[in-house]
Amino acid sequence: MxxxxxxxxxxxxxxxxxxxxxxxxxxxxxxxxxxxxxxxxxxxxxxxxxxxxxxxxxxxxxxxxxxxxxxxxxxxxxxxxxxxxxxxxxxxxxxxxxxxxxxxxxxxxxxxxxxxxxxxxxxxALSLRASTAPSRSSTPASISLxxxxxxxxxxxxxxxxxxxxxxxxxxxxxxxxxxxxxxxxxxxxxxxxxxxxxxxxxxxxxxxxxxxVGIDGILSSVDSTSRAQNDDMHGALKDLEALMRKAKQMVEFAEALNAKLTKQEQAAAAAREAGLPDAAPLPDQEAATLIRSSLVQLGLPAPAITEDMARDQDEYHRELARELAGLLLGTGGRAAGLMGAGKIAAKGKSSDTLPRISDDELKGRGLVGLDEVWCVWNRARGVALVPPQALRSAAAFLPDITSPSVRIKTFRSGLSVLHTPRYSDDAFASRILHFLDTLEWEHKMKRIEQAQSLRISDGRGNTGVAEPSAKPEEASYGDNLSPWGAGASILEIAEKEDVPILLINEMMDMIESKTGMVVRDEGGPNGTRWFVNHFSRV
CATH class of the missing domain: 2.30.29.30 (Pleckstrin-homology domain (PH domain)/Phosphotyrosine-binding domain (PTB))
Structure with missing residues (x-):
């Protein structure tokens, strides 16, 4: 300066x-x-x-x-x-x-x-003002610049x-x-x-x-800021593209290290069984943990598939489906996925080669919103983000490689979900009808018991024994006089199915519109209630 x-x-x-x-x-x-x-x-x-x-x-x-x-x-x-x-x-x-x-x-x-x-x-410097200004040759040596x-x-x-x-x-x-x-x-x-x-x-x-100042100054400032933001955006996108190109190399390097580590551990185990533990020592545990955790930190067990890695769109969507299946059902040796622990067919194989896994064995969520899947998947992929349309295209291939079969379903409202066979239209409708039938049967049994108790009370009155008169509420069939019972609310059905209320509401609307086997009562004091539609059984 x-x-x-x-x-x-x-x-x-x-x-x-x-x-x-x-x-x-x-x-x-x-x-x-x-x-x-x-x-x-x-x-x-x-x-x-x-x-x-x-x-x-x-x-x-x-x-x-x-x-x-x-x-x-x-x-x-x-x-x-x-x-x-x-x-x-x-x-x-x-x-x-x-x-x-x-x-x-x-x-x-x-x-x-x-x-x-x-x-x-x-x-x-101001403190020197009071002193007499010396000549150039007599500048005090005690002041260092x-x-x-x-x-x-x-x-x-x-x-x-x-x-x-x-x-x-x-x-x-x-x-x-x-x-x-x-x-x-x-x-x-x-x-x-x-x-x-x-x-x-x-x-x-x-x-x-x-x-x-003035209008020209404001316009000049806005134009300058806009140009700067545009330049920054171009620079950021270039950095992102470079990072995406390096991501595949990073994952491949981590997988190669992991494969070498696995071979070394297998060799050490074979040496111990042969009675020669010193022939193949175990790898350092700290290094092994670091190598294996690197794959987890990268988000996926394999390189995130991108369009440039596939020959055509069909292969790209099939590989995306395989990657998505690993996120939903987990992969061998890993924890359960978003929908539980299922099986995924090997590359080039179909789901026919897989053992059949029921929803009970899955031990997970059988119904997941597509928006939730999209967010979790993109978070796992890191920088190689997947657009919503690519997710829909990949979901169409899921039934061919998963067990239990995972399929996509779109409701009348436009909401899309991924579901297992337990939440297919027929399976869910059958389960809900059984639930509503059970509620109605229990209500009828309660009415019969109440009627019998009233008849017994009347018989005792004919014996001439003085009995205190019954209260009015005891002489009725209870608060609900409907022969079909109180039905079930959306909250009760969601609690039974262990599914979010929004998705259960869409599923019930689907049953009502497609099969007509259930009806709703929106005029009751307890809000909307669902009942079996007996007219559909005539």
């Missing part, structure tokens, strides 16, 4: 600081300055104006105290850093040493003796870095400051051409500094 000069300016008065042959090329807000690798003390957030001769920094908080300028003639080299993660983009300027006759003007350092103090001088740095950085906190850097390179190349100050010849024309081609300022040059 020793080559920066302090200026007393603000964004509204920047035009008064320009030389008669100096023109504004560009401006960018939300910029902080670095002195070498360290942040400056006060120049942390401001607007930088690029002119044909200088860089002008106008501080946002205290522009009249901490604003400064840098001559472009001192810039030897420029370097651009695009930023990464939380690190903002930066432009590094390598500076040349000033001429021997020029006075150093390092901000926030002790001023040269005999030179008037600037406003940016710190408290330690920090070593000067030959580079500064411009840190772009809110984008606009690429456009600014391109204009900076063009301005440095044009070297407008080297032209004769009395003439506005070819170099001035070249500088103006750079600005016009970039579309950053108008032909007036000076009026660009006044566009910091």
């Amino acid at each position: 020793d080559r920066f000069k302090q200026i007393d300016a603000s964004n509204s008065s920047i035009g008064a600081l320009l030389f008669h042959d100096e023109e504004v090329v560009s401006l960018q807000d939300s910029i902080g300055l670095y002195d070498g690798k360290e942040k400056t003390l006060h120049q942390n957030n401001g607007t930088v104006y690029l002119t044909s001769h200088r860089l002008l920094y106008i501080d946002d908080l205290e522009p009249h105290r901490y604003s400064c300028s840098l001559e472009l003639s001192l810039v030897k080299q420029s370097e651009y850093y695009a930023g990464f993660l939380k690190s903002s983009p930066k432009i590094t300027l390598t500076l040349a040493q000033p001429d021997g006759d020029s006075e150093p003007s390092r901000l926030q350092r002790r001023p040269t003796p005999g030179t008037p103090l600037r406003k940016s001088v710190d408290v330690d 920090p070593p000067p740095t030959d580079s500064v950085k411009l840190s772009f906190r809110k984008g606009g870095d690429k456009a600014f850097y391109n204009l900076l390179k063009s301005t440095l190349k044009s070297r407008s400051w080297a032209s004769n100050t009395k003439s506005n010849g070819a170099s001035s024309s070249d500088s103006r051409a750079v600005r016009v081609a970039a579309g950053m300022v108008d032909l007036d040059g000076r009026s660009a500094a006044l566009k910091r």
Whole structure:
């Protein structure tokens, strides 16, 4: 920062600081300055104006105290850093040493003796003001100056870095400051051409500094932010594509290590059985745990299949179905999947080669919403995300490779689910009808018992034995006089099936509309109740 000069300016008065042959090329807000690798003390957030001769920094908080300028003639080299993660983009300027006759003007350092103090001088420098200014040769040796740095950085906190850097390179190349100050010849024309081609300022040059405020300033800021966000998005997508390409290699490497580890363990077990435990020692347990956990951390037991790994769409969807089946039913040696512990046919085989597994043996959920499956699957895949349509296409192949068979079903509302045979239309309808029939039979048995108790009570009255009169409620069949009972609510059915209420509601609606074997009563005091439709049995 020793080559920066302090200026007393603000964004509204920047035009008064320009030389008669100096023109504004560009401006960018939300910029902080670095002195070498360290942040400056006060120049942390401001607007930088690029002119044909200088860089002008106008501080946002205290522009009249901490604003400064840098001559472009001192810039030897420029370097651009695009930023990464939380690190903002930066432009590094390598500076040349000033001429021997020029006075150093390092901000926030002790001023040269005999030179008037600037406003940016710190408290330690102000304490020297009271002493008599010595000559240059008698500067006190006890005061040590920090070593000067030959580079500064411009840190772009809110984008606009690429456009600014391109204009900076063009301005440095044009070297407008080297032209004769009395003439506005070819170099001035070249500088103006750079600005016009970039579309950053108008032909007036000076009026660009006044566009910091008003409608033009707002539109310029919005356009700059939009360009920066677009550049960041393109960069992020390129990084994501590169990571996806590396993901397959990472999984293959982890699987190769795991295979070697398994062979080594098998060899050690065979050596122990042969009575030669030292012939094949066991691998280090800590290393074995690290290798095997790496596959789990990658999310899937095998590389996530992508379109470029398959010959055509049909093969791609079949491989997706195999991967999805592992998520739903688990794989050999692993814990149960999302729907329980089932079997998956080997590659090139069908489900006919698998042992038949019932829903009771599955010991898991037989009905899962497709939206839940999509979220869990994409979380396991990491970066190789699967679109919803690809999930639907892959689900069509699940019955060919799974036991019990997993199928996709779509309700009238548009909600889709994956289900096992237990939740097929016929199986679920049969189970619900049996449940409702049981409730109705229990209600009828209760009515018969109550009727018998009333008849016995009447018989005792005929014997002439004085009995206290029965209460009115005891002479009835109970609160529910319906011969079909109270039916069942959605909550009761969901509790019995151990399935979310939303899915059970869709299943009951499906039975009602397709088979007509159940009916609902929506006018009762206890909400909607479901009953057997006896008319369908006539």
